[in-house]
Amino acid sequence: MMGFPTAMQLFLNGTFQALFLLATSAGVATVIGLVLTGIDVIGPRWVRWIIPTYSWLAQTTPPLILLFLAFYGSSALGWQVAPMLAAFIAFVFFSSAYYYEIFRASFAGIPPGQFEAAKALGVPSGHFVARVVLPQMLRIAASPFVGRTTVLFKETSLASAISTSEIMSVTNGFIYAGGNPLLYVAIAGAIYSTINILLIRLERYLSKRYATI
Amino acid sequence: MTEAKTASWPTPPAPEHMVELRGIVLNYHKLQVLKGVNLAVHKGETVAIIGPSGSGKTTLLRCINYLTQPSGGEVWVGGHLVGQRPVGGRLRPAPDSVLRRHRLDTGMVFQQFNLFRNMNVLDNVTFAPLSTGRGSPGEIRARALQLVERVGLGHKLNAFPNELSGGQQQRIAIARALAMQPKVMLFDEATSALDPELAREVLDVMRELAREGMTMVVVTHEMGFAREVADRVVFMERGEIALQGPPSQVFSDKAPDRIRRFLQH
Ligand SMILES: Nc1ncnc2c1ncn2[C@@H]1O[C@H](COP(=O)(O)OP(=O)(O)OP(=O)(O)O)[C@@H](O)[C@H]1O
Ligand SMILES: [Mg+2]
Numbered sequence: 001m002m003g004f005p006t007a008m009q010l011f012l013n014g015t016f017q018a019l020f021l022l023a024t025s026a027g028v029a030t031v032i033g034l035v036l037t038g039i040d041v042i043g044p045r046w047v048r049w050i051i052p053t054y055s056w057l058a059q060t061t062p063p064l065i066l067l068f069l070a071f072y073g074s075s076a077l078g079w080q081v082a083p084m085l086a087a088f089i090a091f092v093f094f095s096s097a098y099y100y101e102i103f104r105a106s107f108a109g110i111p112p113g114q115f116e117a118a119k120a121l122g123v124p125s126g127h128f129v130a131r132v133v134l135p136q137m138l139r140i141a142a143s144p145f146v147g148r149t150t151v152l153f154k155e156t157s158l159a160s161a162i163s164t165s166e167i168m169s170v171t172n173g174f175i176y177a178g179g180n181p182l183l184y185v186a187i188a189g190a191i192y193s194t195i196n197i198l199l200i201r202l203e204r205y206l207s208k209r210y211a212t213i
Numbered sequence: 214m215t216e217a218k219t220a221s222w223p224t225p226p227a228p229e230h231m232v233e234l235r236g237i238v239l240n241y242h243k244l245q246v247l248k249g250v251n252l253a254v255h256k257g258e259t260v261a262i263i264g265p266s267g268s269g270k271t272t273l274l275r276c277i278n279y280l281t282q283p284s285g286g287e288v289w290v291g292g293h294l295v296g297q298r299p300v301g302g303r304l305r306p307a308p309d310s311v312l313r314r315h316r317l318d319t320g321m322v323f324q325q326f327n328l329f330r331n332m333n334v335l336d337n338v339t340f341a342p343l344s345t346g347r348g349s350p351g352e353i354r355a356r357a358l359q360l361v362e363r364v365g366l367g368h369k370l371n372a373f374p375n376e377l378s379g380g381q382q383q384r385i386a387i388a389r390a391l392a393m394q395p396k397v398m399l400f401d402e403a404t405s406a407l408d409p410e411l412a413r414e415v416l417d418v419m420r421e422l423a424r425e426g427m428t429m430v431v432v433t434h435e436m437g438f439a440r441e442v443a444d445r446v447v448f449m450e451r452g453e454i455a456l457q458g459p460p461s462q463v464f465s466d467k468a469p470d471r472i473r474r475f476l477q478h
Binding site for chain 2: 111113116117123125128131132
C-alpha cells in the first residue's frame with residue numbers, strides 16, 4: 001500500500017495530465033473549429049460537402065476507436081507516438097468537429113440584417129468579422145461550447161486505455177494494486193465533477209456579465 | 214475605334230442629378246423584376262417610391278447601393294458610376310474593395326433596423342466611420358454625439374439595441390447611416406415594423422432630414438408622409454415606373470384609376 005501523500009501526489013499529477021490534455025486539445029480544436037466555420041461560410045463550393053462529411057465521420061466514430069487508431073495505428077505505420085500525443089491527436093480530431101458544429105450554428109444565429117447593414121456602410125469585412133460577427137458568435141456559442149468541453153473532459157478518462165497517466169489510469173493503478181475500488185472511483189468521480197462544475201460556473205458568470213449582447 | 218470607346222464610355226449625368234438610374238434591369242431566373250427603370254433624383258430632393266407589393270420597390274432601392282446587382286443598366290450616385298469600373302476600355306463589375314468605396318456616398322435604413330447587437334449606441338454610430346477612416350477618432354466621436362442628440366437619444370449613448378424600443382433603434386440606425394456623411398439616404402419601409410406612435414418619431418426625424426436638404430429616396434407605405442414630405446412621388450407597378458410627379462398630381466382625383474385604386478387600401 002502506498003502512503004497518503006504519494007497517493008495524493010499521483011492523483012494531483014493525474015488531474016494535471018487530464019487538464020493538460022483537455023486544454024491543449026480543446027484549444028487547438030477551437031481554432032480548427034473556427035477555421036472550418038470560416039471556410040464553410042466563405043470558402044469555395046467543393047469544401048461545402050467535405051467539411052460536413054468529415055464532421056459526420058468524426059462525430060459518429062466512437063472516441064475510443066479514434067484513440068486506438070491514433071496510438072496503435074501510428075505504431076503499426078512505424079511511428080512511435082507517445083500515449084499523450086496519440087490522445088491529443090484523437091481528441092483534436094473529433095472535438096474539432098463538435099466545436100465546428102457549435103460555431104456554425106452560432107454563426108447562423110446572428111441576425112442576418114447586420115451583414116447587409118455593414119455592407120451598406122462600406123465596413124471592411126475583416127473589421128466586421130472581428131468586431132461584430134465573432135463577439136456575437138462567441139456569445140451564442142458559450143453555453144454549448146462549455147457543455148461540450150465538460151463532456152470532453154470526461155472523455156479524457158478514455159485515454160487511460162492507452163496507458164497515459166491521467167486520473168483514470170491512476171485510479172486503475174490503485175485498484176489493481178488492491179485498493180478499495182469504491183473509494184478510488186469516488187475520488188476520481190469527485191475530481192471530474194468538481195472541475196466540470198467550475199467550468200459551468202465560469203460560463204454562467206461570463207454569460208451574465210455579457211448578457212446585453 | 215473612337216466610336217467603340219464612346220459606346221462603352223457612358224457619359225456622367227448632369228451635375229444636379231445626385232442619383233441617376235439608367236435602364237435598370239433585374240432578372241431573378243426567368244422573372245424580370247425590374248424592366249429598364251430610368252430615374253433621376255436631384256440634389257436635395259426627396260423622392261417617395263410607392264406601389265403594390267412585389268412591384269420591385271425594394272429591389273430598385275437596393276440597386277442604388279448595389280446591395281443587389283442589376284442585370285443591366287447604370288447606377289450613378291454623386292457623379293460616380295456605382296458597381297462598375299472601366300478595365301481596358303470596357304466596363305467591368307467592380308471588385309469588393311472598390312464597391313465599398315462607391316457605397317460611401319449612400320446611407321441606407323432598413324425595415325428591421327439591423328443595429329449591431331453587441332455594440333452600444335455610441336459604438337454603433339462610430340464603428341463604420343472609424344473602421345473606414347472617415348475623420349479622426351475625435352471628430353468621429355463628436356459627430357456621433359451630435360447625431361445621436363439630433364435624433365433625440367442623447368441620453369441613451371450607452372444603451373444596447375435590445376434595451377431600446379423599435380422607434381429608438383430606427384432613429385439610431387438613421388444616425389449610424391448619417392455618421393458616414395453620405396450624399397444620399399435610402400429608406401426601405403423604415404417605419405413598417407413600428408406601431409404608429411413609434412413610427413411617428415422616426416418619420417419626424419426623416420422629415421427634418423428632408424427639410425435640411427438631404428437627398429432622399431424613400432420606399433414607403435406611409436401615404437401621409439409621401440404627400441407631405443416628398444417633392445416627387447414615384448408609383449411602381451410590375452417592375453416599371455407607372456407614373457411619377459409631384460404629390461399633388463399623384464394623389465389627385467385625376468390620377469389614373471389603378472393608382473387611385475391602389476391608394477384606396
Ligand atoms: N432574392 C430574390 N429572389 C427571387 N425573387 C425575388 C428576390 N427578391 C425579390 N424577388 C421578387 O422580385 C419582385 C419584387 O420584389 P420587391 O421586394 O422589390 O418588391 P416590393 O415592391 O419591395 O414589395 P413589398 O411592398 O412587398 O416590399 C417580387 O416578385 C419578389 O418575389
Ligand atoms: Mg419591399
